[in-house]
Amino acid sequence: MNVNIKKSAAELALEAQVEVLLENASGGQAQALESLRHNGMPHRKLEPWVYTDLRNLVRDTYRPATEADRGAGDFKIDPALAALGVCKIVRVNGFLQDDLSDLDALPDGVSLKVQDITAGVEVDEHHFIADMVTAFASNSLVLEVAPGANVEQPILLANFTNGSVPVAAYAHTIVKMGEGASATIIESLEGEGDYQSSNLLDVSLSDKANLNFVRWQNEDVAAVHLALMRLTLGEASKWQGFTLTEGARVSRNEMAIRFTAPAADAHISVAKLLRGEQHGDTTIIVDHAVPECDSNEIIKSVLEDKARGIFQGKVIVRPGAHGTDGRQASDALLLSDQAEMDSKPELEIYNDDVQCAHGATVGEIDEDLLFYLRARGIPLKEAESLLVQAHVGGALESIQNEDVKNAMTGLAARWLTRRASS
Amino acid sequence: MLSIKNLHAVVDGQEILRGLNLEVPAGEVHAIMGPNGAGKSTLSYVLAGKAGYEVTKGSVTLNGENILEMQPDERASAGVFLAFQYPMEIPGVPTLTFLRQALNSQLRTRGEDEMSTPDFMRLIREKSAELKIEQDMLKRAVNVGFSGGEKKRNEVLQMAVLQPKLCVLDETDSGLDIDALRIVSDGVNALRSPDRAFVIITHYQRLLDYIVPDKVHVLSKGRIVRTGDKDLALELEDKGYAEFEETAA
Numbered sequence: 001m002n003v004n005i006k007k008s009a010a011e012l013a014l015e016a017q018v019e020v021l022l023e024n025a026s027g028g029q030a031q032a033l034e035s036l037r038h039n040g041m042p043h044r045k046l047e048p049w050v051y052t053d054l055r056n057l058v059r060d061t062y063r064p065a066t067e068a069d070r071g072a073g074d075f076k077i078d079p080a081l082a083a084l085g086v087c088k089i090v091r092v093n094g095f096l097q098d099d100l101s102d103l104d105a106l107p108d109g110v111s112l113k114v115q116d117i118t119a120g121v122e123v124d125e126h127h128f129i130a131d132m133v134t135a136f137a138s139n140s141l142v143l144e145v146a147p148g149a150n151v152e153q154p155i156l157l158a159n160f161t162n163g164s165v166p167v168a169a170y171a172h173t174i175v176k177m178g179e180g181a182s183a184t185i186i187e188s189l190e191g192e193g194d195y196q197s198s199n200l201l202d203v204s205l206s207d208k209a210n211l212n213f214v215r216w217q218n219e220d221v222a223a224v225h226l227a228l229m230r231l232t233l234g235e236a237s238k239w240q241g242f243t244l245t246e247g248a249r250v251s252r253n254e255m256a257i258r259f260t261a262p263a264a265d266a267h268i269s270v271a272k273l274l275r276g277e278q279h280g281d282t283t284i285i286v287d288h289a290v291p292e293c294d295s296n297e298i299i300k301s302v303l304e305d306k307a308r309g310i311f312q313g314k315v316i317v318r319p320g321a322h323g324t325d326g327r328q329a330s331d332a333l334l335l336s337d338q339a340e341m342d343s344k345p346e347l348e349i350y351n352d353d354v355q356c357a358h359g360a361t362v363g364e365i366d367e368d369l370l371f372y373l374r375a376r377g378i379p380l381k382e383a384e385s386l387l388v389q390a391h392v393g394g395a396l397e398s399i400q401n402e403d404v405k406n407a408m409t410g411l412a413a414r415w416l417t418r419r420a421s422s
Numbered sequence: 423m424l425s426i427k428n429l430h431a432v433v434d435g436q437e438i439l440r441g442l443n444l445e446v447p448a449g450e451v452h453a454i455m456g457p458n459g460a461g462k463s464t465l466s467y468v469l470a471g472k473a474g475y476e477v478t479k480g481s482v483t484l485n486g487e488n489i490l491e492m493q494p495d496e497r498a499s500a501g502v503f504l505a506f507q508y509p510m511e512i513p514g515v516p517t518l519t520f521l522r523q524a525l526n527s528q529l530r531t532r533g534e535d536e537m538s539t540p541d542f543m544r545l546i547r548e549k550s551a552e553l554k555i556e557q558d559m560l561k562r563a564v565n566v567g568f569s570g571g572e573k574k575r576n577e578v579l580q581m582a583v584l585q586p587k588l589c590v591l592d593e594t595d596s597g598l599d600i601d602a603l604r605i606v607s608d609g610v611n612a613l614r615s616p617d618r619a620f621v622i623i624t625h626y627q628r629l630l631d632y633i634v635p636d637k638v639h640v641l642s643k644g645r646i647v648r649t650g651d652k653d654l655a656l657e658l659e660d661k662g663y664a665e666f667e668e669t670a671a
């Protein structure tokens with residue numbers, strides 16, 4: 001029997017937008033639009049999207065935001081981040097805001113430019129999120145750290161979406177770390193209202209570069225957030241990534257990590273705190289094609305109410321990648337009977353000389369531990385918070401900058417406070 | 423101080439405590455001895471309020487207050503402290519954080535002011551030195567990677583910091599070598615006071631050489647079957663529990 005799946009409202013809206021843009025598009029943008037026209041919106045029949053069926057989860061495809069949609073909102077940096085003395089680079093609805101940013105005070109060795117979207121995107125690999133951003137974003141923000149520069153001041157890439165009218169915001173960011181450069185970048189994703197924000201990040205680390213990348217996804221709980229990070233690591237470079245996911249109605253945070261030369265390290269940790277009916281998908285693909293590289297993924301989820309967390313991890317170790325150390329660990333704490341966690345850690349190994357481990361646990365708060373804390377006088381909610389905090393702590397530990405670690409710990413604790421007082 | 427009357431408790435559908443009576447006046451130390459499986463740990467859990475330990479009959483009061491109605495944390499704030507036979511390991515929660523939160527929670531529940539950081543640190547330094555607990559151990563997660571003896575010393579440290587009214591120690595001597603036994607006993611003896619009562623649960627008489635009890639009770643098959651002074655412990659050490667296991671059947 002030939003079943004024709006009925007197209008959803010979101011798909012029909014997307015198709016219409018694609019057709020309009022295709023009339024005048026060329027180059028990379030045209031390719032992305034063609035790809036969208038051909039592939040449509042991802043759905044559960046596609047392996048990478050089995051748990052996150054956009055066809056079902058996204059109700060509409062909103063019109064791309066324009067500069068005028070900024071409105072009069074005040075886009076305040078959270079005090080916890082402001083207190084870090086960050087250098088701010090602020091975008092609203094995907095557009096760089098000179099008046100809100102510290103463009104005249106970039107740290108030494110850091111440069112920033114805005115370039116046409118078609119100038120810098122990889123067009124050969126088609127991926128829904130990349131295609132969407134390439135097709136609809138108007139420009140790319142390029143942040144470069146010069147070779148050898150050791151940037152102490154954290155750089156904050158703040159993204160706000162004003163969803164007072166339903167819009168779709170698209171942001172493309174390119175981060176290039178020069179040889180031997182080191183920096184700490186914090187990316188915040190926030191907004192207000194029912195909106196869609198799509199975020200494409202292309203990060204490359206040259207040889208011996210060292211990047212601490214901390215991301216705070218705190219989108220409005222009505223929003224849909226799609227993010228794809230494509231990361232390439234040069235020889236002996238180090239990536240230390242941390243993501244705190246607590247926002248959006250539906251979110252997909254995908255990372256594609258590729259080692260291009262030996263002896264590099266990628267440490268990825270994620271703390272995911274969801275409640276209500278939030279759906280949060282973390283998908284990480286690590287491709288070991290060269291020798292002696294380490295990847296380590298630590299995913300700590302806390303799911304309350306009817307929230308649903310997803311972790312899909314794939315570590316590929318290709319024939320030449322001897323001496324690979326690849327680890328994935330996903331541990332989820334369910335705070336209600338109706339919360340759900342789906343974990344799918346996978347290993348694809350084509351080389352014997354490797355150390356790989358993967359594991360996934362899903363559990364509830366340990367009653368015996370809870371009793372021990374309560375028997376010392378700590379009330380139930382506080383005792384639970386302490387145990388939840390301890391669980392999340394396993395992901396926060398990897399943040400190297402102590403101040404940034406404290407700030408992120410504070411933000412995670414804030415989520416717990418909202419829980420304790422509810 | 424502690425008054426237990428005709429206490430019956432059921433665990434997993436099985437009646438474990440079967441009409442237990444016990445009076446421990448303030449200022450006294452009472453030892454509870456008995457064969458394995460007699461219900462000693464069950465009694466300690468019932469006092470602390472562990473879920474699944476259901477009281478079906480009888481009463482337990484602390485200074486006239488019915489504690490059976492209280493949540494475990496409320497009992498702790500009211501002055502009940504259980505030193506666990508098997509202290510829990512709590513990964514990710516530093517011992518200091520845990521102690522501080524426990525103390526301040528209790529103070530808050532009792533309507534008192536929380537303790538300031540310097541005062542707290544002073545208190546901890548003093549008490550941990552008495553128990554020969556390294557400062558480094560306090561920074562580690564609660565009981566994680568602690569030896570058996572360190573766990574028991576940590577229990578006594580918590581007791582010393584929280585200053586409870588009723589201290590119930592469940593087999594605190596098990597797994598301790600003679601030096602650790604002395605340190606732990608000194609810690610307990612230092613806490614003896616006219617307005618505090620102790621229930622010391624032990625299988626062996628040895629501990630009672632160091633913590634000399636006012637009374638010794640024998641618990642068998644869920645009941646106190648005999649009460650005497652400290653010499654009763656020596657007699658039990660000599661004869662074993664066989665007599666009680668039979669008579670109580």
Ligand SMILES: Nc1ncnc2c1ncn2[C@@H]1O[C@H](COP(=O)(O)OP(=O)(O)O)[C@@H](O)[C@H]1O
Binds near residue numbers: 433458460463
């Ligand atoms: N959680 C439990 N579930 C089932 N049975 C239990 C549980 N705890 C204790 N018991 C049973 O209750 C009885 C008394 O146990 P316990 O109080 O631990 O004895 P003691 O501490 O005197 O050695 C034993 O028969 C034991 O098997």
Ligand SMILES: [Mg+2]
Binds near residue numbers: 463507
């Ligand atoms: Mg026992």
